[in-house]
Amino acid sequence: MSRLRPQDAEARAQRALGADYSEALARGLAVIGAFDEQRRQMTLSDVARAIDLPRATVRRALATLVVLGYLEADGRLFRLTPRILKLAIAYLSSDPVPSILQPVCERLCHQVGASCSVAVRDGDEAVMIARAVPVRPVTVGLGVGYRLPLFCSALGRVLASAMADSDLDTFLAQLKPVRFTRQTVVAKPEIRRLIIDVRKKGYALADQEAELGIRSIAVPLVRFDGRLIAALNIGVPPEQASAKAMIADYLPLLLKEAAALRERLV
Numbered sequence: 001m002s003r004l005r006p007q008d009a010e011a012r013a014q015r016a017l018g019a020d021y022s023e024a025l026a027r028g029l030a031v032i033g034a035f036d037e038q039r040r041q042m043t044l045s046d047v048a049r050a051i052d053l054p055r056a057t058v059r060r061a062l063a064t065l066v067v068l069g070y071l072e073a074d075g076r077l078f079r080l081t082p083r084i085l086k087l088a089i090a091y092l093s094s095d096p097v098p099s100i101l102q103p104v105c106e107r108l109c110h111q112v113g114a115s116c117s118v119a120v121r122d123g124d125e126a127v128m129i130a131r132a133v134p135v136r137p138v139t140v141g142l143g144v145g146y147r148l149p150l151f152c153s154a155l156g157r158v159l160a161s162a163m164a165d166s167d168l169d170t171f172l173a174q175l176k177p178v179r180f181t182r183q184t185v186v187a188k189p190e191i192r193r194l195i196i197d198v199r200k201k202g203y204a205l206a207d208q209e210a211e212l213g214i215r216s217i218a219v220p221l222v223r224f225d226g227r228l229i230a231a232l233n234i235g236v237p238p239e240q241a242s243a244k245a246m247i248a249d250y251l252p253l254l255l256k257e258a259a260a261l262r263e264r265l266v
């Protein structure tokens with residue numbers, strides 16, 4: 001069994017992970033998470049740099065994942081295989097929430113002729129767990145599992161609004177805003193104001209901040225006890241609806257669906 005590097009041991013002690021914490025499993029998951037749209041295939045050295053782990057540790061994780069079928073090797077290059085989808089399917093099939101929300105997305109999409117999504121929070125990102133798009137999608141490639149930053153997306157700001165003030169302060173202190181478009185708000189005081197405004201208004205509107213060509217409005221999905229568990233949005237090309245039209249026409253539809261779902265979400 002390999003020993004922890006001093007910095008890893010110190011980090012483990014600071015996080016109080018406990019004796020039952022499995023470093024090997026955590027490292028294996030880190031290897032899987034290193035692959036993304038920009039890093040579709042990597043060498044051993046690429047992965048080691050991406051997750052800041054020793055080559056020997058990464059080699060064992062890669063070899064194990066290849067044997068299990070989650071990765072495939074092509075010479076020196078490694079890439080994910082379709083088997084990795086079993087991990088996503090395990091979540092989608094075991095959690096009733098996505099199955100409840102997918103029909104809602106499809107109904108709204110058909111009603112307004114625009115994309116409709118539901119997302120949950122995962123760290124500093126919003127992750128889509130249900131989505132429907134028109135016959136001609138407004139955005140190619142955005143589907144279940146797609147991630148958006150919390151700080152500049154409508155879905156993300158709704159999810160961030162559920163944070164306690166102290167947690168929101170910590171989130172903003174650690175945030176390093178990236179300007180995805182010319183319209184992305186990157187000033188932290190303004191980001192905080194926009195998130196707090198969701199609590200007052202009951203919705204978030206983001207106009208081409210996370211992605212050019214998408215104007216989005218989102219509302220909280222709250223379960224029976226008042227706890228926010230997800231966010232529901234409608235996204236359109238700017239030419240399809242103005243910001244005022246989205247508030248006037250789409251917001252009531254979103255709020256109606258959110259109210260109807262309250263007793264069904266557990």
